Amino acid sequence: MTHGTQRAKEPVAVVGVGQTRHAAARRDVSLAGLVREAARRALDDAALDWADIDAVVLGKAPDFFEGVMMPELYLADALGAVGKPLLRVHTAGSVGGSTALVAADLVAARVHGTVLTLAFEKQSESNAMWGLSLPVPFQQPLLAGAGGFFAPHVRAYMRRTGAPDTVGTLVAYKDRRNALRNPYAHLHEADLTLEQVRSSPMLWDPIRYSETCPSSDGACAMVLTGRTGARRAPAPPAWVHGGAMRSEPTLFAGKDAVSPRAGRDCAADVYRQAGITDPRREIDAVEIYVPFSWYEPMWLENLGFAAEGEGWKLTESGATALDGDLPVNPSGGVLSTNPIGASGMLRFAEAALQVRGHAGDHQVPQARRALGHAYGGGSQFFAMWLVGAEPPGA
Amino acid sequence: MTASAQPAPLSAPLTVEFPFTRSLGPVQSAFLTGLRERTVLGARTAGGRVLVPPPEYDPGTAAELRELVEIAPAGTVTSWAWNPAPRRGQPLAAPFAWVLVRLDGADSGLLHALAAPGPEAVRTGARVRIRWAGRRTGAVTDIACFEPDTESDAGSAGERAGEPGADRADAPWPRPHAAAFADPVTAVTLPARLEYTHTPGRAQTRFLHALAERRILGERCPGCRKVYVPPRGACPTCGVATAEQAEVGPAGTVTTFCVVNIKAKNLDIEVPYVYAHIALDGAGLALHGRIGGIPYDEVRMGLRVEPVWTEGSRYPDHYRPTGEPDADYDTYKDLL
Numbered sequence: 001m002t003h004g005t006q007r008a009k010e011p012v013a014v015v016g017v018g019q020t021r022h023a024a025a026r027r028d029v030s031l032a033g034l035v036r037e038a039a040r041r042a043l044d045d046a047a048l049d050w051a052d053i054d055a056v057v058l059g060k061a062p063d064f065f066e067g068v069m070m071p072e073l074y075l076a077d078a079l080g081a082v083g084k085p086l087l088r089v090h091t092a093g094s095v096g097g098s099t100a101l102v103a104a105d106l107v108a109a110r111v112h113g114t115v116l117t118l119a120f121e122k123q124s125e126s127n128a129m130w131g132l133s134l135p136v137p138f139q140q141p142l143l144a145g146a147g148g149f150f151a152p153h154v155r156a157y158m159r160r161t162g163a164p165d166t167v168g169t170l171v172a173y174k175d176r177r178n179a180l181r182n183p184y185a186h187l188h189e190a191d192l193t194l195e196q197v198r199s200s201p202m203l204w205d206p207i208r209y210s211e212t213c214p215s216s217d218g219a220c221a222m223v224l225t226g227r228t229g230a231r232r233a234p235a236p237p238a239w240v241h242g243g244a245m246r247s248e249p250t251l252f253a254g255k256d257a258v259s260p261r262a263g264r265d266c267a268a269d270v271y272r273q274a275g276i277t278d279p280r281r282e283i284d285a286v287e288i289y290v291p292f293s294w295y296e297p298m299w300l301e302n303l304g305f306a307a308e309g310e311g312w313k314l315t316e317s318g319a320t321a322l323d324g325d326l327p328v329n330p331s332g333g334v335l336s337t338n339p340i341g342a343s344g345m346l347r348f349a350e351a352a353l354q355v356r357g358h359a360g361d362h363q364v365p366q367a368r369r370a371l372g373h374a375y376g377g378g379s380q381f382f383a384m385w386l387v388g389a390e391p392p393g394a
Numbered sequence: 395m396t397a398s399a400q401p402a403p404l405s406a407p408l409t410v411e412f413p414f415t416r417s418l419g420p421v422q423s424a425f426l427t428g429l430r431e432r433t434v435l436g437a438r439t440a441g442g443r444v445l446v447p448p449p450e451y452d453p454g455t456a457a458e459l460r461e462l463v464e465i466a467p468a469g470t471v472t473s474w475a476w477n478p479a480p481r482r483g484q485p486l487a488a489p490f491a492w493v494l495v496r497l498d499g500a501d502s503g504l505l506h507a508l509a510a511p512g513p514e515a516v517r518t519g520a521r522v523r524i525r526w527a528g529r530r531t532g533a534v535t536d537i538a539c540f541e542p543d544t545e546s547d548a549g550s551a552g553e554r555a556g557e558p559g560a561d562r563a564d565a566p567w568p569r570p571h572a573a574a575f576a577d578p579v580t581a582v583t584l585p586a587r588l589e590y591t592h593t594p595g596r597a598q599t600r601f602l603h604a605l606a607e608r609r610i611l612g613e614r615c616p617g618c619r620k621v622y623v624p625p626r627g628a629c630p631t632c633g634v635a636t637a638e639q640a641e642v643g644p645a646g647t648v649t650t651f652c653v654v655n656i657k658a659k660n661l662d663i664e665v666p667y668v669y670a671h672i673a674l675d676g677a678g679l680a681l682h683g684r685i686g687g688i689p690y691d692e693v694r695m696g697l698r699v700e701p702v703w704t705e706g707s708r709y710p711d712h713y714r715p716t717g718e719p720d721a722d723y724d725t726y727k728d729l730l
């Protein structure tokens with residue numbers, strides 16, 4: 001921290017992390033019960049209770065995904081938010097990340113001392129594909145599903161870099177293996193082989209079935225606080241060293257859909273705040289939003305972990321495996337768990353778990369700095385944070 | 395070319411409807427199953443208040459609420475508003491009163507409809523009673539509406555022979571209840587319907603009128619000189635209005651694509667088919683379309699294509715090869 005404006009900010013600590021068991025359908029709980037499960041676990045982790053929370057910041061994907069307007073009001077009872085500031089953040093699939101950043105800013109600005117932030121999705125109560133393809137008059141309907149929207153960008157990446165067409169399957173296999181070490185993950189495919197991934201049906205050529213994310217019900221919550229709260233916390237916190245959001249239109253003349261400028265600028269801002277000059281060497285664990293396997297090498301380039309055209313080599317070399325020198329998605333990632341609104345916060349929370357040493361069987365040894373990343377819309381919204389085991393400036 | 399005569403902006407209805415489902419969780423499940431059995435349940439808070447409908451969590455303390463008690467099917471109007479013109483999906487077709495009813499034994503108000511001949515027949519403090527629906531499924535609509543309760547208006551306990559709990563007519567409300575039912579309702583389906591009028595605006599209206607003449611008309615940005623198709627009336631990069639019309643195509647280049655192998659529910663297209671990004675000649679960005687007239691596994695980046703129009707279709711049905719040599723990668727790589 002070199003300049004005065006940043007010294008004036010309250011350092012932000014993640015002192016509680018909670019997530020639900022994720023599944024295709026959590027029919028055992030209401031929406032209120034679902035968010036409660038994650039929030040209660042985050043409070044327990046921080047050894048706090050509802051009365052210790054000053055404000056609640058909540059995020060989820062667009063309303064049509066479950067058909068609840070203003071869920072932040074509907075869920076106020078379950079989140080202990082009655083009589084407190086409660087607000088909602090709304091940035092499509094990146095919303096889990098943006099929500100955490102809004103909460104962090106409230107602490108950094110000393111607006112609130114301790115903030116509960118939470119994101120959720122109960123995909124089983126609606127149909128996300130329907131929610132994304134309303135029959136708007138006069139418009140040409142999208143001729144493909146979500147995978148079909150992103151598959152041409154994957155083909156463009158392969159053409160641009162000359163990546164062999166096997167790289168995507170390596171990512172899918174790695175992330176599903178990592179998920180076996182994460183008890184909260186939705187998919188636990190213990191018997192899956194690389195050969196099965198490679199021979200799974202081609203849905204939107206070049207994207208195979210096993211290279212796509214599942215549809216999940218789940219929620220994630222974190223408790224953020226300042227230095228005073230961190231001193232009282234029962235376990236080491238994760239400290240926020242940098243956070244940023246960027247956006248750009250889904251389609252515009254000059255858009256680079258393979259490596260969007262908003263993503264590059266967002267990462268550069270986070271690294272500048274955190275004093276990172278060589279992300280590949282200085283960051284120990286990475287949780288990035290990879291809903292289709294090929295987005296791992298694509299984002300590795302976009303986020304500065306590899307030079308342009310070289311991301312696939314990092315994946316192919318095994319560097320991004322749990323035992324590699326840059327583990328990517330040790331939790332199993334979005335490819336193993338995808339409650340859309342919560343998926344971004346899960347990336348942020350898993351980064352925090354890594355630097356706290358709380359990631360259990362998917363812990364990266366001696367992780368001191370970790371990146372959480374989310375994107376949403378048609379590569380339209382980006383949100384990232386970098387968390388560390390030490391307080392910023394230490 | 396400058397902006398030509400302004401055609402009247404188009405507009406059309408957009409109806410959005412979906413049968414959303416709700417997993418109920420333990421408390422709402424008991425409440426709705428209770429209604430099916432003509433039993434109203436509330437939740438008792440640690441502070442002793444009884445809330446109806448029962449929330450899962452105490453609004454005051456956030457504590458989990460699991461003690462359910464039975465509430466009377468009759469109560470007192472605490473506030474009301476006359477609804478002279480009921481809409482589709484509301485509890486009653488004839489004009490009625492929206493009422494807040496504090497059922498006997500409850501400390502909170504339940505919002506519902508009161509059947510009444512006119513607003514002069516409604517008053518705060520009136521005694522009302524649930525009129526149960528004939529066919530009950532475990533939904534809030536199992537309460538058909540409220541109706542005036544002439545019997546208990548005089549102050550009686552409001553019990554009637556044949557109703558659940560009639561054998562305990564002297565017991566005060568609320569009454570203990572196990573809240574355990576055979577075959578409980580665990581989820582409900584809630585159809586939602588929203589009706590909009592969609593107006594695409596002047597830029598898209600001009601584009602649509604040109605399409606009707608089988609011309610593809612974009613708008614050139616006065617700043618960066620790039621042509622937007624479809625036009626938006628503004629350039630998002632330069633932040634300025636776009637008015638200059640520029641016809642593009644009709645031929646273009648496939649910049650990238652995928653082969654779709656799964657049939658979408660809302661599309662009547664046989665799989666496999668090719669969904670492509672097509673940069674029409676002169677356009678600053680690619681638009682989306684289907685490729686036909688060539689086997690799906692022969693489509694490639696750089697393929698030159700042209701639109702194929704069909705009768706009665708607003709947009710080109712698909713694009714087919716022109717037979718020209720493929721475009722060089724360098725000519726379209728910046729459009730990916």
